[in-house]
Amino acid sequence: MKKDSTNKRLSVLYLPRWYPHRYDPMMGLFIERHGLSVLPHADISVLYVHDDEKLTKRSYEIVTSKEGLFTVRVYFKKSMIKPRFLANLINLYRFFRSHISGFKIIKNEYSKPDLLHVHVLTRCGIIALIYKIFTGVPYAITEHWTRYLPNTDSYYGGLRKWLTRIVVKHAGAVMPVTANLRDAMIAKGLKNKNYIVIPNVVDVEKFKPAPKVYDPNKKSLVHLSCFTDKQKNISGILRIMKKLSEKRDDFFLKLIGDGEDFIAMKSMSDELGLTGKFVEFTGLKEGEALVELLNQADLMIMFSNYENLPVVILESYSCGVPVISTRVGGIHEHLNDTLGRLTEPGNEDQFLEAIEEFLDNPKEYQSAKIREYALNNFSNEIIGNSIYNVYIELIAS
Numbered sequence: 001m002k003k004d005s006t007n008k009r010l011s012v013l014y015l016p017r018w019y020p021h022r023y024d025p026m027m028g029l030f031i032e033r034h035g036l037s038v039l040p041h042a043d044i045s046v047l048y049v050h051d052d053e054k055l056t057k058r059s060y061e062i063v064t065s066k067e068g069l070f071t072v073r074v075y076f077k078k079s080m081i082k083p084r085f086l087a088n089l090i091n092l093y094r095f096f097r098s099h100i101s102g103f104k105i106i107k108n109e110y111s112k113p114d115l116l117h118v119h120v121l122t123r124c125g126i127i128a129l130i131y132k133i134f135t136g137v138p139y140a141i142t143e144h145w146t147r148y149l150p151n152t153d154s155y156y157g158g159l160r161k162w163l164t165r166i167v168v169k170h171a172g173a174v175m176p177v178t179a180n181l182r183d184a185m186i187a188k189g190l191k192n193k194n195y196i197v198i199p200n201v202v203d204v205e206k207f208k209p210a211p212k213v214y215d216p217n218k219k220s221l222v223h224l225s226c227f228t229d230k231q232k233n234i235s236g237i238l239r240i241m242k243k244l245s246e247k248r249d250d251f252f253l254k255l256i257g258d259g260e261d262f263i264a265m266k267s268m269s270d271e272l273g274l275t276g277k278f279v280e281f282t283g284l285k286e287g288e289a290l291v292e293l294l295n296q297a298d299l300m301i302m303f304s305n306y307e308n309l310p311v312v313i314l315e316s317y318s319c320g321v322p323v324i325s326t327r328v329g330g331i332h333e334h335l336n337d338t339l340g341r342l343t344e345p346g347n348e349d350q351f352l353e354a355i356e357e358f359l360d361n362p363k364e365y366q367s368a369k370i371r372e373y374a375l376n377n378f379s380n381e382i383i384g385n386s387i388y389n390v391y392i393e394l395i396a397s
Helices: 029-038 084-109 123-135 158-169 179-187 234-245 262-271 288-295 311-318 348-360 367-377 380-396
Strands: 011-016 043-052 060-065 070-077 115-119 139-142 219-224 251-256 279-283 299-302 323-326 340-343
Touching: 011 029, 011 123, 029 043, 029 311, 029 380, 043 084, 060 084, 070 084, 084 123, 115 123, 115 380, 123 139, 123 158, 139 380, 219 288, 219 348, 234 251, 234 262, 234 348, 251 288, 262 279, 288 311, 299 311, 299 348, 311 323, 311 367, 323 348, 340 348
Parallel strands: 011 043, 011 115, 043 070, 115 139, 219 251, 219 299, 251 279, 299 323, 323 340
Antiparallel strands: 060 070
């Protein structure tokens, strides 16, 4: 699908560190949605590189997709040799070599980029900086990672920090998804004169309210996450559900997703006597199955220890569903009394109280107003225009 040479549309190449791939279709899905939101205005291609322990017959495998965004996925064989530092060097070499191969395919089969857009630092940012040095093509950065937040303690290493500062400094624009993340990055010494906060995007035509078709005597609560308990505090949710079940039975919680602590959380729920009666583990859901679970919910709950701005909150708004969440990351920037309630992180009694207040007064929230907020702040049109305007400013400058 070589782009028409007479086409004057801006050509932008995405370099994401996270992106949907053969082993995890949900990884970085919000990055793909960013690209799709800009597609009406510009030609977007994607180059994603992934290390693959299961790749045995050859060192590299390239998969090209022309549906939606023109995407080249390069899988390289992950070295597991000893000593570990040698394996790390080999994998780093293969990572950069994979990008070189991918660049050639995109240039030959699609178009030469006018602009690079890095999603998630630092390695992809180094590639964009090198490309800028040799070609003069500018780059922008969108950051989603929680590692810069004070309570995550995952942004470390002198070389990493030095390289990240250089990459951020030379970017044409840095677009964190929340003001809280912007401030955290600046506090880490990541200086840039053009920070612009642009949140994640929601397909408001897909995620929308629907008539409820379940037992009206039980309110449907949902929680969607990657099942990493350290971050999402699902164990805290289960303890809260146990306390709530001892007081009333007019609710049912569906835990949606899969991940490293799924089995442990399922076992905990079994031990608390919640599974089946008050709690269901649905496993990973996507597409229409996920939409149905959200638009049939009465309340979304998030009890995280740290976050940026989870897309699932925005998807809930689009379905007209209120949210109860802890006040972490940038969530408070888009959660007011019209949309739900904020509680302090780790405070199980306060979170329990908030859920009880909702169950006692479910009509306090107006679905139409909640959805209107999503339409005005997170739609493809709003986010796509915002990102495209940044692109135009960078090209013009």
